[in-house]
Amino acid sequence: MTEDRLAQLTAGHWRALNAIPEPALAEHRTAEYIEGHLDRLGLSPCRRGTAVRADIDGVCPGRTVAVRADMDGLWHGGDGERRLCHSCGHDAHMAVALALAEMLVTTPLPAGRLRLIFQPAEETAQGAVQVAGYGWLDDVHCLLGMHLRPADELAGGCFSPAVHHGATRQFVAEITGQPAHAARPHLGVSAVDAGVLVVQAINSLRFPPALAWSVKCTAFNSPATANIIPDRAVLSFDARAQHNRLIEQIAEKAEAAAAMAARAGGAELVWRCQSALPAAEYDDQCVAALSAAIVAQAGESALHPPIVTPGGDDFHFCRQLCPHLKTAFLGIGCDLRPGLHHPSMTFDLAALPAAVRVLAGAARILGGEKQQ
Numbered sequence: 256m257t258e259d260r261l262a263q264l265t266a267g268h269w270r271a272l273n274a275i276p277e278p279a280l281a282e283h284r285t286a287e288y289i290e291g292h293l294d295r296l297g298l299s300p301c302r303r304g305t306a307v308r309a310d311i312d313g314v315c316p317g318r319t320v321a322v323r324a325d326m327d328g329l330w331h332g333g334d335g336e337r338r339l340c341h342s343c344g345h346d347a348h349m350a351v352a353l354a355l356a357e358m359l360v361t362t363p364l365p366a367g368r369l370r371l372i373f374q375p376a377e378e379t380a381q382g383a384v385q386v387a388g389y390g391w392l393d394d395v396h397c398l399l400g401m402h403l404r405p406a407d408e409l410a411g412g413c414f415s416p417a418v419h420h421g422a423t424r425q426f427v428a429e430i431t432g433q434p435a436h437a438a439r440p441h442l443g444v445s446a447v448d449a450g451v452l453v454v455q456a457i458n459s460l461r462f463p464p465a466l467a468w469s470v471k472c473t474a475f476n477s478p479a480t481a482n483i484i485p486d487r488a489v490l491s492f493d494a495r496a497q498h499n500r501l502i503e504q505i506a507e508k509a510e511a512a513a514a515m516a517a518r519a520g521g522a523e524l525v526w527r528c529q530s531a532l533p534a535a536e537y538d539d540q541c542v543a544a545l546s547a548a549i550v551a552q553a554g555e556s557a558l559h560p561p562i563v564t565p566g567g568d569d570f571h572f573c574r575q576l577c578p579h580l581k582t583a584f585l586g587i588g589c590d591l592r593p594g595l596h597h598p599s600m601t602f603d604l605a606a607l608p609a610a611v612r613v614l615a616g617a618a619r620i621l622g623g624e625k626q627q
């Protein structure tokens with residue numbers, strides 16, 4: 256496929272998808288667009304909800320390599336001015352995957368099979384679990400993800416073969432005390448005072464400094480009446496760690512510390528995990544294949560070392576749910592500013608054709624490897 260055609264394809268798909276941003280699990284027009292395009296390529300796509308899947312066979316049998324593109328946009332703005340946009344660049348990921356489909360229909364892989372998985376609801380961390388539940392990963396050997404990277408993390412035109420997302424957890428603590436007249440605080444139990452103890456107990460937790468981690472209070476709400484001892488407080492906590500084992504330890508110790516602190520304040524506490532994302536665990540062979548493809552398609556100078564980022568991606572549920580999967584995740588440098596999830600996010604479309612070539616190159620390497 257010529258460079259001009261590839262540039263035209265990626266830009267065309269991006270424009271079309273950028274114009275129809277949709278929220279998690281409501282990517283209906285997006286799924287229709289993808290399905291329609293894959294259909295026109297003769298690929299008989301399969302659709303479940305808003306997820307779309309298509310297979311492209313290589314010339315000879317081999318491994319199945321899947322490329323996952325996420326589909327959802329994000330809400331931005333305050334009251335009355337809420338609008339959806341693709342501020343996380345998922346429109347670009349879909350454009351790359353659609354152009355990749357056309358490229359491999361025109362020039363099939365020498366061996367193996369490419370599976371394209373268009374996954375809804377990345378932002379709400381629901382989509383990857385859903386897609387795994389459809390059984391779409393059961394016969395996949397290697398799963399490749401991709402994401403645009405901010406300019407301060409990866410220079411335009413450069414690629415990284417591994418974006419090491421951290422694990423994240425969000426917790427909610429509901430504290431119940433005893434109401435009383437503010438003039439008689441000894442007759443009540445202040446949920447706010449107990450909440451302060453909980454925050455302090457969690458801030459006192461320590462984990463090995465050589466590992467990246469954090470745990471902090473991100474919200475503290477209590478009904479406010481100046482002359483009543485508050486009997487209710489709801490606190491939110493956000494925890495991050497670069498390793499799955501460490502996030503488990505943080506979760507365990509934070510819950511224990513919160514329970515003890517609330518008890519010390521005479522209050523009752525209900526602790527629950529509101530959301531969780533696992534950290535990246537990549538396969539050396541898949542990372543090496545992406546590295547080799549980056550060098551072959553974009554040159555030695557375009558190869559950036561693995562990136563460590565505290566951000567999360569629900570992609571990593573795939574490996575947790577399907578432990579046989581070998582994964583890697585392509586970081587795409589595209590001069591993205593001012594940052595992901597910013598309503599005015601922009602990036603350079605010229606980075607997308609090379610991303611298509613890199614993923615095709617990696618699929619050629621991984622698809623042709625002897626089955627194990």
Ligand SMILES: [Zn+2]
Pocket residue numbers: 343378595596
């Ligand atoms: Zn995002």
Ligand SMILES: [Zn+2]
Pocket residue numbers: 325343344345377402
């Ligand atoms: Zn994203």
